Amino acid sequence: MPEVAVLILSALLFSLGGYGAMARKNPLQMFMAIEMMWNAVNLVFIYFARQFGDVGGQIFVFVVVTVAAAEVAIGLGTVVLAFRGRERLDLDELDSLKG
Amino acid sequence: MIALISYLAGLAALGFGVAVVATRRSVHTAVSLIGNILALAVLFLTYQAQFMAFVEVAVYAGAILILFLFVIALLAAGKEEERDEYGPELAGQVAGAVGAAALTAAALLLALRVHAPRAAAALAHLPKGYGTVQQVGAGLFGSYLLPFELTAPVLLAAIVGVVILARPQRGGGEERA
Numbered sequence: 061m062p063e064v065a066v067l068i069l070s071a072l073l074f075s076l077g078g079y080g081a082m083a084r085k086n087p088l089q090m091f092m093a094i095e096m097m098w099n100a101v102n103l104v105f106i107y108f109a110r111q112f113g114d115v116g117g118q119i120f121v122f123v124v125v126t127v128a129a130a131e132v133a134i135g136l137g138t139v140v141l142a143f144r145g146r147e148r149l150d151l152d153e154l155d156s157l158k159g
Numbered sequence: 160m161i162a163l164i165s166y167l168a169g170l171a172a173l174g175f176g177v178a179v180v181a182t183r184r185s186v187h188t189a190v191s192l193i194g195n196i197l198a199l200a201v202l203f204l205t206y207q208a209q210f211m212a213f214v215e216v217a218v219y220a221g222a223i224l225i226l227f228l229f230v231i232a233l234l235a236a237g238k239e240e241e242r243d244e245y246g247p248e249l250a251g252q253v254a255g256a257v258g259a260a261a262l263t264a265a266a267l268l269l270a271l272r273v274h275a276p277r278a279a280a281a282l283a284h285l286p287k288g289y290g291t292v293q294q295v296g297a298g299l300f301g302s303y304l305l306p307f308e309l310t311a312p313v314l315l316a317a318i319v320g321v322v323i324l325a326r327p328q329r330g331g332g333e334e335r336a
Contacts, residue, residue, distance in 0.1 A: 061165045066202075067267040068260075069169050073176045073195075075260035080180035083252050088185045088231055092192045095223065096179050099199055102215070104267065106208045112274070113281035113289060115298040119306065121211045122299065125218050126310040130317030132223050136230045137324040143234050149185075 066107050073100035085150050087139045091132070098128045165205040172198035185231045189224055196220045207290030 061069075073096055080093025102121045109117025146153055175198060178191035196219045203212035271278070288294055299307045 061162065061169055063271060064268065065166075065169065067271065068264045069173060071260045071264035071267060072173060074263055075256045076176045076180050078259060079252060079256035084180070086185060086235075088227065088235060089182075089188045092185075092188050092227060093180055095192060095219070096176055096195060099196060099215075099219070102211075103199055103202060106203050106206050106211060108278075109208070110206045110285070110290065111271075111278040111282060113285045115290065115294055116303060118208050118211050118290065118295055119298050119303045121208070122214065123306050123310060125214055126313055129218060129223060130313050132226060133317045134320045134324070136226055137321045140230060140234060141324055149235055 063107070063111070066103065070100045070103045070107075073097075073103070085152060087143065087149065087151050090151065091135055091139070095128065095132070098124060161205050165202060168198045168201035168205070171195075172202065185235045186228070189227050189231060192227075193220050193224050196224070209290060210292045210295045 077093045077095075077097035077100060081090050081097070084090040084093060102124055105117045105121045105124070109115060109121075142154060143149055172195055175191045175195035179188055179195060182188045182191055196215060200212040200215045200220075203215060286294075
């Protein structure tokens, strides 16, 4: 693919993920949209790593995947804690901090 | 041939990406995300990132998405209504997302433009065996040893955090939301 197409694809995936993260009401689906944002960034890293012939970009992807795995473990643990015993899987239910 | 494959993979990634934000049921979202990740792994392969393509499939499509599916089975079963999630303000939201995409693409293209000469020079002298597992491994245990080692405390912190989260509450009566 021409480089413009790769960058536009990545930007589209990133923005789609951002849109999903903001518009979704289901916490799990919001989380999955965020995962897509991580992956859009990974694509740019991999692409630029080859453009510059520098393997460092690929190693950054390794670090990003590790952080994403840690984030998912903690995040899903929190979601399970917050929504266990609730009737609906809806982020609007979490209003106990509301003044 | 490789160009054709990368185009197809890119289109598939985009299609599954739309499905990730458009599907109503969590299971469908998870399956779309798996498709998105597999398509991206193919793209990684066409950019000579063999090891990272494997990591993407094994860690993302394997471990992370299975975790998601477990939590969906635990939480979402029977609780999801077929409701119209996005509501009437959809047009404005889509416009915002398209604007964000345009801005992100512009920033990336600017970065590419600024570094174009360096990239052209580097591409012309792409090291022999670039992107092989050997080369990535040599990088991981060579000049990038510190970030590689730092992933260990990150994972340890995640493990400790999850164990603390999952521990039964002491003291009773305390509500955690």
